Structures are given as structure tokens and as C-alpha cells.
Amino acid sequence: MTFDRRDLLIRTLGGVLALGLPRRALxxxxxxxxDALIAKMTLEEKAGQMTCLADSFRPFNxxxxxxxIQDEKRLAQEIRKGRVGCLFNGIGVAGGxxxxxxxxxxxxxxxxxxxxxxxxxxxxxxxxVPLAEASSFDPALCERTARAQAIEATAAGLHLTFAPMVDVxxxxxxxRVVEGAGEDVTLTGLLSAARIRGFQGRDLRRDDSLxxxxxxxxxxGAVAAGLEYGNVDISEETLRETHLPPFGKAFxxxxxxxxxxxxxxxxxxxxxxxxxxxxxxxxxxxxRGFVFSDYTADEELVAHGFAEDDRDAARLAVLAGVxxxxxxxxxxxxxxxxxxxxxxxxxxxxxxxxxxxxxxxAIGLFDNPWRSLNEEAEKTRIxxxxxxxxxxxxxxxxxxxxxxxxxxxxxxxxxxxxxxxGPFAQDTANLYGPxxxxxxPDKGVDIATGLRAALPDPTKxxxxxxxxxxxxxxxxxxKAVAAAKAADIVLLAIGESxxxxxxxxxxxVIEIPPAQxxxxxxxxxxxxxxxxxxxxxxxxALHDGVANAQAILATWFLGSEAGHAIADILLGKVDPSxxxxxxxxxxxGQEPFYYDRKSTGRPVLGNGSSEYKARYATTDNSxxxxxxxxxxxxxxxxxxxxxxxxxxxWDAAIEVTARITNKGxxxxxxxxxxxxxxxxxxxxxxxxxxKRMARVTLAPxxxxxxxxxxxxxxLEFVGARSQRIAEPxxxxxxxxxxxxxxxxxxxxxxxxx
Numbered sequence: 001m002t003f004d005r006r007d008l009l010i011r012t013l014g015g016v017l018a019l020g021l022p023r024r025a026l027x028x029x030x031x032x033x034x035d036a037l038i039a040k041m042t043l044e045e046k047a048g049q050m051t052c053l054a055d056s057f058r059p060f061n062x063x064x065x066x067x068x069i070q071d072e073k074r075l076a077q078e079i080r081k082g083r084v085g086c087l088f089n090g091i092g093v094a095g096g097x098x099x100x101x102x103x104x105x106x107x108x109x110x111x112x113x114x115x116x117x118x119x120x121x122x123x124x125x126x127x128x129v130p131l132a133e134a135s136s137f138d139p140a141l142c143e144r145t146a147r148a149q150a151i152e153a154t155a156a157g158l159h160l161t162f163a164p165m166v167d168v169x170x171x172x173x174x175x176r177v178v179e180g181a182g183e184d185v186t187l188t189g190l191l192s193a194a195r196i197r198g199f200q201g202r203d204l205r206r207d208d209s210l211x212x213x214x215x216x217x218x219x220x221g222a223v224a225a226g227l228e229y230g231n232v233d234i235s236e237e238t239l240r241e242t243h244l245p246p247f248g249k250a251f252x253x254x255x256x257x258x259x260x261x262x263x264x265x266x267x268x269x270x271x272x273x274x275x276x277x278x279x280x281x282x283x284x285x286x287x288r289g290f291v292f293s294d295y296t297a298d299e300e301l302v303a304h305g306f307a308e309d310d311r312d313a314a315r316l317a318v319l320a321g322v323x324x325x326x327x328x329x330x331x332x333x334x335x336x337x338x339x340x341x342x343x344x345x346x347x348x349x350x351x352x353x354x355x356x357x358x359x360x361x362a363i364g365l366f367d368n369p370w371r372s373l374n375e376e377a378e379k380t381r382i383x384x385x386x387x388x389x390x391x392x393x394x395x396x397x398x399x400x401x402x403x404x405x406x407x408x409x410x411x412x413x414x415x416x417x418x419x420x421x422g423p424f425a426q427d428t429a430n431l432y433g434p435x436x437x438x439x440x441p442d443k444g445v446d447i448a449t450g451l452r453a454a455l456p457d458p459t460k461x462x463x464x465x466x467x468x469x470x471x472x473x474x475x476x477x478x479k480a481v482a483a484a485k486a487a488d489i490v491l492l493a494i495g496e497s498x499x500x501x502x503x504x505x506x507x508x509v510i511e512i513p514p515a516q517x518x519x520x521x522x523x524x525x526x527x528x529x530x531x532x533x534x535x536x537x538x539x540x541a542l543h544d545g546v547a548n549a550q551a552i553l554a555t556w557f558l559g560s561e562a563g564h565a566i567a568d569i570l571l572g573k574v575d576p577s578x579x580x581x582x583x584x585x586x587x588x589g590q591e592p593f594y595y596d597r598k599s600t601g602r603p604v605l606g607n608g609s610s611e612y613k614a615r616y617a618t619t620d621n622s623x624x625x626x627x628x629x630x631x632x633x634x635x636x637x638x639x640x641x642x643x644x645x646x647x648x649x650w651d652a653a654i655e656v657t658a659r660i661t662n663k664g665x666x667x668x669x670x671x672x673x674x675x676x677x678x679x680x681x682x683x684x685x686x687x688x689x690x691k692r693m694a695r696v697t698l699a700p701x702x703x704x705x706x707x708x709x710x711x712x713x714x715l716e717f718v719g720a721r722s723q724r725i726a727e728p729x730x731x732x733x734x735x736x737x738x739x740x741x742x743x744x745x746x747x748x749x750x751x752x753x
Contacts, residue, residue, distance in 0.1 A: 030361035037109060037357060038350055041082075045109060046353045047335040048083035050318075052116065052292065052326045055090025057099040058157070075099075079113065080106045083332050085356060086324060088116040088162075091123070091438060093378045096157035097370065104369045112369035114360060116160040119210070120179060120435035121145075123152040125387040125560055126444070129433040129501075129537060130164065130195075132398040132556030134181035135578035135630070137671045137693050139194035145394050146198025148387045150210035154372040155381035156438075159363060160211035161199060162259060162292075166192040166246040167216055171592035172582060173226030175505030178434060178537030178557070180221065182581030183594040183627060185242055186690045189249035196253040204256075205364035207371045208381075214250035216261035216294060218276060219243040223263055226591060228506045232265045237683060239265070241718040248285055256289035256359050260322055262297050269304045271297045272313075277321030290323035290355035299328035310334065315343050323352035383443070388561060395558035395565030400578035401631040402552040407489065407529045409572030409633055412454070418461050419487035420448055421480045421523060422494045423469045423516065424535045430469075433537055433557025434502025443560060447493055447533065450563025454571050462487065466523075467515040469497045477522045484526045491570070492520055492549070493533040498557055501537025509588045511541050520545035533566060539582040541590075542624065554580070575633045577669040577695075579738070584625035587618065595627035595739040596686035628673050628690070628738035634664030634700070638672070641735055641743035648731075650752040653711040658735045658743055660706055662698035669697040670737060672706045677732040682719055688739055706735070715749060 038046075056072045070078070078084050079102045087099060096115055103113045121127045127145045136142070146164075153161060165179040168188050181188040196212040203209060219239055223230035234243075247258070260277060261270040270276055271293055281287045298317040299310060307313035314330040315338050325331040338344040364371055401408070410416065424430060426448035432439050452458040466480035467473055484490045494516040500507065512520065524530055524545030531551040534540065542552070553576070558565055568574040585593045600614040604621065615621050637660070644655040660672060674692040678685040692708040710733075712726045719725040728751040736742020 026358065026362055030358070030366070033366060034354060034357040034361060037111065038353060040109060041353070043336040043339055043349070044332070045082040046349050047332045048081070049085035049111065049353050049356050050324050050335065050349075051084055051329065051332045052086035052088055052324050053078070053084055053329070054327060055087035055095070055099070055115070057087070058090030058092040058095030076102050079103050082107045082109060082111070084113065085111070086114040086116055088326070089118060090115075091117060091156040091158065093157045093373050093375050096373050100369050100373060111357070112360060112365040114160060114365070115158050115372070116162065117153065117158045118163070118435055119149055119153045119158065119161040119438070120163050120165075121433070122149055122391070122436060122559060123156055123438045124383040124440065125152060125391050126432045126436045126439040127391050127394050127559045128398040129178050129557045130180055131178045131182060131537060131581060132558060133394055134187065134191055134581035135400050135554070135556070136394070136397040137187065137579050138397065138695055139190050141394060141397055142191045143194040143198035145390060146195040147201065148390055150199045150201065151208045152382045152387065153210050154208045155374070155377040157373050157378070158210065159365070159372055160213060160257065162213045162215060163199070164192045164195040164212065164214055164250070165216070166214045166250050167219070167221035168242050168246060169221035170594040171223075171226035172510050172538040172540075172585070173507050173588070173591050174221065174223060175228060175502050175507070175537070176220070177582065178501040183583065184581065184596070184690050185245055187581060189246040192246050193249045193253035196250055196255050200254055204362050205371075207374065207377070209363065211257060211359070211363060212250075212255045213257040213259055213292065214247060214255050215259035216270070217247060217258050217281065217291070218261060218270065219265055220261040220263050226506050228504050229262045232263045234265060236722050237718045240722055244280070244285070251285060251287050256362060257292060258287065258289065259292045259294055260297065262294050262300070264304060269301055269306050271322055272301055272306055272316040272320045274320040282321065288355075290352065290359060291321055292324045293317060293322045293326050293328070295326050296328040298322060298325050298330050311338070314338065318344055318348060318352065323355050391559050392561035392565050392568070395561050396568050396574040398556060398558060398578055399565065399569050399576050400554040400580055400629075401576035402554055402584070402625050402629070403549070404631055405550040407531060407550045408570065410489065410570050412456050412571050415457050415460055416488035417486065418451070418489055418491060419483040420451065420461060420463045420491045420493065421466045421483060422492050422519065422533070423465055423467060424493035424495065424533070425463050425465065430498045430535060431557065431562045432559055433498045434505070436559070439560070445561055445563035447563045447566050450565070450567035451570070453564065454567040454573070466519045470513050470515060472515045472518070477519055480519055481522050481526055484523045484528050487528060490523055490528050490530045491533055492523055492530055493535065494520060494546070495535035495540070496537060498537070501557075510538060510591065511543065511588060512546055517543065517546065520549075524548065531570070539580070539584045541585050541588045547624070554578070572633060575666060575668045576630065577632060577671070579628050579630040579671050580625055581627070583623040583627045586622070586624045587616070590616065590619070593623065595623070596689050598684050599687050626738050626740045628671075629740070630671070630738070632668040632670060634662055634666040634668035636668070636670040636698070636737065637661050637663050638735060638737070638743055641745050643733070643745050643747055646747050648710065648712065648747050648749045650712055650750060653709050654747060656708045656710060656733065656735065656745070657705050659703055660696055660698070661703040662700055665700050667697070667699050669695055671695050673736055673738065674708045675734045675736070675739060675742070676710070676715065678715060678717070678727070679730045679732060681717065681727050681729070683717060685717065688734065690739070712749060
């Protein structure tokens with residue numbers, strides 16, 4: 001397997017694989033320091049460095065099952081004995097300093113603790129959930145928001161975040177779709193790398209640099225039937241072509257840690273898969289950092305039926321290549337005896353400890369154990385006006401206009417009567433989405449608050465709940481219908497609660513809950529113009545009064561500034577420019593569904609017969625709203641597609657250009673997308689694959705030429721014997737505004753001369 005390593009920050013130093021830094025290699029003195037420490041460490045102290053436990057010194061907001069949580073006094077004793085190397089999910093400088101002081105001053109070797117946490121899309125300033133932010137199709141935005149999150153997280157005493165999630169997710173029933181960048185390999189890789197650059201910054205030793213931990217290695221997004229923690233039965237080609245490349249981009253961006261996945265792959269749990277964690281990760285992908293288990297995942301090898309007991313689970317995990325055990329405590333309990341008995345070589349332990357200590361050295365912990373534990377920074381760098389402004393910008397960029405029959409934007413000068421209806425109309429409990437447990441719910445801006453602040457006459461806004469999220473309320477629909485009839489336009493805020501997305505929230509039906517659907521149908525029956533404001537963490541199958549509304553906005557979980565951002569879009573202060581990173585199906589039963597599927601031998605072609613073709617009896621094999629789809633308030637037109645040559649030479653490139661023109665009367669932004677298809681190959685190829693994208697902002701009447709370059713490398717796929725290859729032949733190409741339609745061209749890849 002070949003990965004793009006141009007930006008890989010890893011070097012060989014003194015015959016030892018050392019971790020690289022932006023602009024600075026790991027110093028020889030750091031290598032010598034680590035060598036000296038390892039020579040002094042007892043087996044128990046080594047196992048301690050390989051142990052990560054929940055932080056009891058600081059406020060702990062548990063997103064996980066309560067397994068093995070220790071009180072502060074007991075945890076302090078473990079740290080004194082050198083039996084802990086990392087604490088996670090506690091924040092606060094004072095508690096962090098207490099814990100670090102024990103590690104540095106009271107333990108025998110004084111090795112500093114690493115402080116980690118789940119900062120997935122914000123600490124106190126909450127940004128849009130990653131799936132929402134992926135709608136921006138903008139790596140630069142993702143890098144900026146990750147940088148802001150790093151500034152806050154490090155000010156609160158963290159060194160590492162368990163993010164980004166780089167799993168390609170193609171089944172919307174899976175709750176953790178919300179944590180990633182969606183269904184596409186290229187987009188996921190680009191945005192994940194951008195987030196890693198943002199988290200870590202340009203110098204890992206700065207106190208605002210936050211180590212990234214891309215997860216979950218690997219193929220967690222391919223769990224069968226979208227079932228959380230489920231099994232993955234996958235071909236070698238699909239694993240290597242779809243699920244591993246985004247990790248290659250993440251490691252090339254400088255990530256120094258990663259996390260093994262909960263799932264098994266073809267019968268072997270990832271936490272015990274030496275082929276995955278050693279042969280592929282360390283061998284082929286040349287990863288030189290260290291690997292976390294997921295939360296108690298090593299212990300769960302017993303439940304998988306892969307390990308005989310906890311002792312055997314610890315043995316299997318460490319031999320496979322898991323360097324740090326999270327929360328189970330198996331390593332500190334069993335590794336010393338496993339080494340003494342000969343079941344685990346001492347060399348395996350030393351390599352794992354070396355990797356962990358190298359990372360600690362790379363971020364400067366040995367020179368300054370108090371980095372990221374500054375009380376002044378904690379007071380001044382968290383929930384700042386600048387971060388809130390960025391959150392609002394990111395939120396507006398994350399909104400996707402799915403449909404608009406001329407009702408948006410709302411002209412505030414017309415002073416229309418607006419009915420805001422639905423369980424999310426003035427709800428603050430579901431603004432942030434999952435994995436935002438450090439945030440303060442009372443500081444989020446709901447839709448009603450945002451609209452009142454934006455409307456010139458707030459008295460024109462009436463608010464009615466209509467229904468609860470999961471059930472009806474007495475008289476709710478009647479009040480909603482009355483409010484709709486009295487209004488000029490209806491805003492219907494419906495969708496999922498934040499508890500319906502995220503870890504352990506797989507759903508068999510990805511639709512609007514029945515009580516809310518009934519509300520939508522009743523409001524639609526009034527005949528008033530309806531704008532749907534969807535709140536959700538996945539693509540949804542929309543029906544009846546929702547699907548047939550005059551306008552639909554995908555507003556996801558937008559974070560702290562959700563209400564202001566939605567008002568900005570509704571009233572036209574900001575034009576929508578988001579694009580779908582996931583396909584919206586017609587029906588739940590289409591899942592898993594994704595745009596770059598195979599044609600099959602019996603595809604439905606154009607308006608031809610669909611009998612005995614690859615389609616469902618109730619719907620065809622397409623999306624209601626396809627990947628890459630997203631409207632604006634203006635009218636963009638593409639024309640003049642040109643290729644610099646009809647022949648792509650083996651070691652050359654071709655330039656693809658197209659003109660885009662804003663033919664509307666508003667300034668706006670469009671994401672131009674380039675897709676290709678290999679017509680004939682030794683492995684069947686998808687109907688389209690995203691290769692390039694470019695964001696263009698144009699004034700009314702303005703035109704611009706968009707340029708893309710394609711080379712043979714862009715056309716490679718995984719062929720026989722799991723080798724990446726490109727095959728000479730004919731290719732189709734589209735430049736468009738979504739994964740459907742667009743300007744079509746063609747070229748031929750010529751064999752190496």
C-alpha cells in the first residue's frame with residue numbers, strides 16, 4: 001500500500017525511530033533521557049506508563065459506562081507508585097496541577113502525566129458537530145475551528161484530544177456518523193488532516209498545542225447494519241481503498257497517537273489484530289506514535305470470545321500493538337506477570353513505553369511538566385468573543401439549503417408574521433449535539449433567541465412547541481395549526497434530539513419521530529409556506545409534510561451560536577453555501593447508501609425500463625438529496641469545460657477548467673466538485689469518485705475559471721494482491737455542483753512508455 005507521506009513529520013534518529021515535530025526533530029537529549037528512564041524502570045512502572053485512567057482530580061463528565069472509576073485519594077496513590085501514565089476527561093488547571101505535582105514530585109522517577117480528553121467539537125465554545133462542519137467542504141475552516149478548540153482545551157489543562165474521528169461512515173443508522181466527515185474518502189482525508197494541523201499547531205511544545213488522536217483504527221464506520229460496536233466483514237480491497245486512506249492523510253499531517261477500534265474485522269477484534277496494528281499501521285503506513293485502546297476495549301476481548309480471560313486479553317492486546325490501555329486497568333494488573341512468565345517479551349513492553357515517552361518528550365512535558373496548566377490562560381482563553389464569532393461563522397457555513405421554492409431568504413423589511421413551531425424552537429438542551437459534555441448548556445443561543453435578536457420587530461414572531469421530541473403534547477397540534485394560520489410563514493424546528501445521535505445511538509429507522517411528523521403534516525395542511533429547520537446528526541429519510549415543505553434547511557447541531565447562525569441564514573444576512581457530506585435516502589431501508597456505489601450488471605439507465613434492474617420495489621437506487629448537494633440564494637451556472645489534453649500520460653498531468661458564473665442578484669459561494677469514473681478496470685469501479693473541490697465566491701454577474709489538475713495517482717485503486725495500481729484506459733469526468741449531473745468530459749490514461 002502506498003500513502004502520501006510528503007508531510008509526514010517522522011524521522012530516524014540514531015537508529016531509533018523518533019517522532020518528528022514541525023520545524024524541530026526530537027532532540028538527541030530526549031532520546032537519551034527516554035533510554036535512561038527505561039533502564040531504571042521496574043516492570044510495574046512500565047505497565048503504569050501504559051495505563052490511562054479516568055481523571056478524578058478534576059470535574060469528570062463521563063460520556064462512557066462507569067467502569068473502574070477511582071476516587072481522588074486512591075488515584076493519587078496509584079500515581080505515586082508510578083502505576084498511571086495518562087489521565088483523561090477531567091478539565092481544570094488546579095486539579096491538573098495537583099495530579100501532576102504528585103507524578104513529578106512524589107513518584108520514584110518523576111515522569112509527568114499526559115492529560116487527555118474528548119474535545120470532539122469544542123470545550124466551552126461549542127462548534128458545529130464534525131459532520132455539520134464537513135458540509136463546509138472547507139479544510140481551512142476546519143483547521144481554524146480545531147485551532148480554537150486547542151486553545152481552549154490546553155487552557156483547561158489538556159495535552160491531547162481523542163479526535164478527529166476519521167471513519168468513513170456509509171450507513172446512516174450508525175449513531176457515530178455525527179462525529180466524522182461523512183461518506184467520502186477524499187473529503188474525510190482532507191478535513192481530518194486539516195483538523196490535526198489545527199489541533200497541534202506549528203510547534204508541539206507550545207502550551208496551546210493539543211495532540212490529535214485520529215480514530216478508530218480501523219473500519220469502525222463499516223459496522224454491519226450500522227450497529228454500534230458491531231462486526232465488520234469486509235474485503236481487503238475495501239478496507240484498503242475506503243477505510244485506511246484517511247488515516248494515511250491523518251498520519252501525514254503529523255498525528256502522533258491513534259486509537260484502535262472497538263469492532264472486529266473479519267473475525268479478529270481490532271484491539272488484538274497484529275496484522276492491522278503492527279503489519280499495516282507500523283509497517284506499511286510507517287506510523288511511529290503510540291496506540292490507545294478504546295474505552296475498556298482490551299477487556300472486551302473476553303466478551304468478543306477472542307480472549308479466555310482478562311489476563312489473556314491484556315496479552316493479546318499488547319502483542320498486537322496496543323501501547324496504552326484505557327480504563328480497564330488490565331495492563332497494570334497483568335503485564336508484569338505476563339513478562340515474568342515469558343508470555344510477553346520484555347522487548348514488546350519497552351517498545352510501547354518508548355513510544356509513549358517519546359510523545360511526552362515531543363510535547364515538552366519532561367522539560368516543563370506544567371505546560372497547559374496556567375491559571376491565567378484558563379481565565380482568558382476560554383469562551384472568548386473571538387471563539388464565539390468563529391463558532392457563529394462555522395455554523396452558518398455548515399447549514400445546507402436542501403430545497404427552496406422561493407420562500408427564502410425572509411425579507412425582514414416586509415415585517416411578515418412568523419410562526420416558529422416545534423420542539424426545538426426555543427430549546428437549549430439540544431443545541432450542541434453529542435460529545436460536548438464540557439459545554440455549558442445555558443450559554444447556547446436557541447433559534448427563538450437568535451431570531452428575536454435579528455428581526456426588526458420581534459413581536460412579529462410567535463412561538464409554539466406543537467409536540468415534544470418523542471411524543472405528542474395535549475393540544476399541541478391544535479395550537480400549532482392556529483399559529484400557522486395566523487402567520488405569513490412558518491418555521492418548523494424539528495428533528496433529532498442530541499441523544500439520538502452519537503455513540504450507542506444506532507437507529508433502525510432514520511426518520512423524523514412520529515409525533516413530530518404528525519405535527520409537520522398538520523402544519524403543512526394549513527397551506528401556509530413552511531420552512532423546515534432540521535436538527536439532526538445524520539442523513540434522514542424525509543416524508544410527507546417535511547419532504548414537501550417549500551424550503552428545507554439541514555441545520556444539524558450547530559453549537560453555541562446555533563440560533564444566531566440560523567437567523568443569519570433565514571434572513572439572508574449570510575447566504576447558505578454548505579454541501580451534503582452524506583446522501584439523504586428516500587427510505588431508511590436503502591441504508592447503507594452512498595454516492596460512489598457500483599453500477600451492478602443491471603443498472604437503471606436514464607428513463608429506460610427499471611424492470612429487473614438494480615432498484616428497490618418501492619424506490620429507485622438514488623438519493624432524495626445526493627452527496628455534494630446544497631443550494632444557495634443565488635444562481636450559479638457552470639459552462640466551458642475544457643481539458644488541456646484528451647490523453648493523460650503516465651507521468652504527467654492534465655488540467656481541467658470550467659467557467660462558473662453567478663447569474664443571480666446576490667453575492668454567493670459555490671463548491672465546484674470534480675468526479676471521475678474508470679470505465680473498465682480489473683476491479684469494478686464506482687459510478688463516480690470525488691477527486692477535487694474548490695470553493696468560489698462571486699458577486700452578481702461575476703465569472704471565474706476554476707482549475708483542477710489530475711495525475712495518474714488520482715486514478716489509482718486497490719487491485720490484485722492488495723496493490724495500488726492505475727490501469728490505462730478511458731475515464732469519464734464531471735465538473736458539477738453535486739455528485740449528480742454536471743459538465744461531462746472524458747480522457748484516456750496512456751500506459752507508461
